[in-house]
Amino acid sequence: MQFQLSKPNKKINGSIDLPSSKSIANRALIIQALSYSPYTLQNLSGSDDVEVMQQVLNSNTNQFDVGHAGTAMRFLTAFLSQIVGEWTITGSDRMKQRPIHILVDALGQLGAKIEYLENEGYPPLKIWGSHLKGGILELDGSVSSQYISALLMIAPCIEGGLTLRLKNKITSRPYIELTLKLMKQFGVRSVWKGNEIRVSEQPYQAREFTVEADWTGASYWYQLAALADEASIELKNLRLMSLQGDCQIAAWFKDFGVDSKATPDGVILTKTETKLPKHLQLNLVENPDVAQTMAVLCVLRKVPFHFSGLETLKIKETDRIAALQNELAKLGAAITEPRHGELKWDGNFSLPKEAIPCIATYHDHRMALAFAPTALNFPIAIDDPMVVTKSYPKYYDHLKQVGFEISQS
Numbered sequence: 001m002q003f004q005l006s007k008p009n010k011k012i013n014g015s016i017d018l019p020s021s022k023s024i025a026n027r028a029l030i031i032q033a034l035s036y037s038p039y040t041l042q043n044l045s046g047s048d049d050v051e052v053m054q055q056v057l058n059s060n061t062n063q064f065d066v067g068h069a070g071t072a073m074r075f076l077t078a079f080l081s082q083i084v085g086e087w088t089i090t091g092s093d094r095m096k097q098r099p100i101h102i103l104v105d106a107l108g109q110l111g112a113k114i115e116y117l118e119n120e121g122y123p124p125l126k127i128w129g130s131h132l133k134g135g136i137l138e139l140d141g142s143v144s145s146q147y148i149s150a151l152l153m154i155a156p157c158i159e160g161g162l163t164l165r166l167k168n169k170i171t172s173r174p175y176i177e178l179t180l181k182l183m184k185q186f187g188v189r190s191v192w193k194g195n196e197i198r199v200s201e202q203p204y205q206a207r208e209f210t211v212e213a214d215w216t217g218a219s220y221w222y223q224l225a226a227l228a229d230e231a232s233i234e235l236k237n238l239r240l241m242s243l244q245g246d247c248q249i250a251a252w253f254k255d256f257g258v259d260s261k262a263t264p265d266g267v268i269l270t271k272t273e274t275k276l277p278k279h280l281q282l283n284l285v286e287n288p289d290v291a292q293t294m295a296v297l298c299v300l301r302k303v304p305f306h307f308s309g310l311e312t313l314k315i316k317e318t319d320r321i322a323a324l325q326n327e328l329a330k331l332g333a334a335i336t337e338p339r340h341g342e343l344k345w346d347g348n349f350s351l352p353k354e355a356i357p358c359i360a361t362y363h364d365h366r367m368a369l370a371f372a373p374t375a376l377n378f379p380i381a382i383d384d385p386m387v388v389t390k391s392y393p394k395y396y397d398h399l400k401q402v403g404f405e406i407s408q409s
């Protein structure tokens with residue numbers, strides 16, 4: 001299936017009920033389970049990744065399929081390792097290509113018994129859950145912060161607690177900070193000094209909790225505002241002072257003429273006069289999920305760019321470096337990868353080959369989410385458009401709400 005998207009004018013006005021953050025929701029669900037909480041979490045998004053986490057935690061079976069959800073795969077692997085029983089956990093074909101050995105090795109050192117059911121180092125896994133004993137673990141921090149978050153969340157429940165010594169360049173650091181901040185909100189203290197994070201054995205305290213709106217989901221509305229001639233967009237439940245690292249984008253988008261103001265209900269984006277940057281240099285090691293938003297935006301606004309810190313993009317829902325190169329080429333922009341983890345565009349365009357480019361999405365929600373705003377500039381088709389349900393199920397309804405025309409073919 002494909003969607004064709006167009007927009008008769010370049011004005012965007014509306015109030016958008018953003019989905020809540022899947023990163024916060026999936027942490028809160030694990031922490032809630034660890035604290036035997038009687039409360040129901042408020043404002044869960046209904047996205048695939050959150051639904052799958054809820055299903056597993058409420059399931060009566062011992063065999064789980066988490067689909068494309070990286071957080072669910074990593075967080076549940078650690079969670080199940082400390083619950084007595086025999087568990088198998090698998091995922092989509094792509095999940096079976098996303099490495100997990102750093103986490104499995106670490107859990108093994110704590111006493112967990114985990115076996116690879118297909119390929120060494122990758123899901124599916126068989127886990128024999130047991131009482132785990134803590135200690136000091138050395139861990140490579142450069143592949144995925146989700147391994148670290150997974151271990152930190154179970155750390156207070158492990159005999160003796162846990163000290164993690166992180167090696168190499170830490171990727172996605174704000175997601176580790178998010179984990180620790182949420183643990184603190186549920187009563188667990190931690191100390192992070194240099195490359196060492198220490199969590200002693202201590203109980204979680206159950207509490208009521210409401211999940212805030214998703215900043216990565218908000219990035220597509222910032223992108224839309226940056227491409228529009230006029231924009232006034234209210235993003236409900238979004239907080240400028242957020243737990244999420246991607247709230248950083250509010251500052252970046254000032255250069256693209258997008259002003260953010262807090263309201264009692266969220267944040268309002270307005271389009272202002274601006275002088276676009278001549279060239280955009282960004283290190284995205286802390287915000288890998290907005291790489292697609294920023295790359296598509298820069299091409300459409302003709303801002304040459306050089307992004308670094310993207311070493312982990314090849315092991316996300318798809319190889320996002322290759323996907324961006326292939327699909328931005330359809331808009332006429334040749335993107336290069338000058339070094340591992342870098343993306344660069346010199347600002348040159350060639351004429352697009354198709355009158356209405358059709359963007360492939362590679363089972364990656366962020367390809368559809370980041371390319372759909374292109375329709376503000378010219379009509380575009382998105383292949384397999386419903387990939388967005390991974391994090392933002394109502395995206396196309398929201399685009400229609402602000403005047404996008406969307407037809408199916």
Ligand SMILES: O=C(O)C1=C[C@@H](OP(=O)(O)O)[C@@H](O)[C@H](O)C1
Binds near residue numbers: 022146312
């Ligand atoms: O912990 C999390 O919620 C996430 C961490 C990041 O992954 P990596 O740490 O693998 O970069 C991010 O890309 C992902 O969407 C969500």
Ligand SMILES: C=C(OP(=O)(O)O)C(=O)O
Binds near residue numbers: 068072316366
């Ligand atoms: C990388 C992502 O998700 P995950 O790793 O949780 O599958 C994402 O949502 O961009």
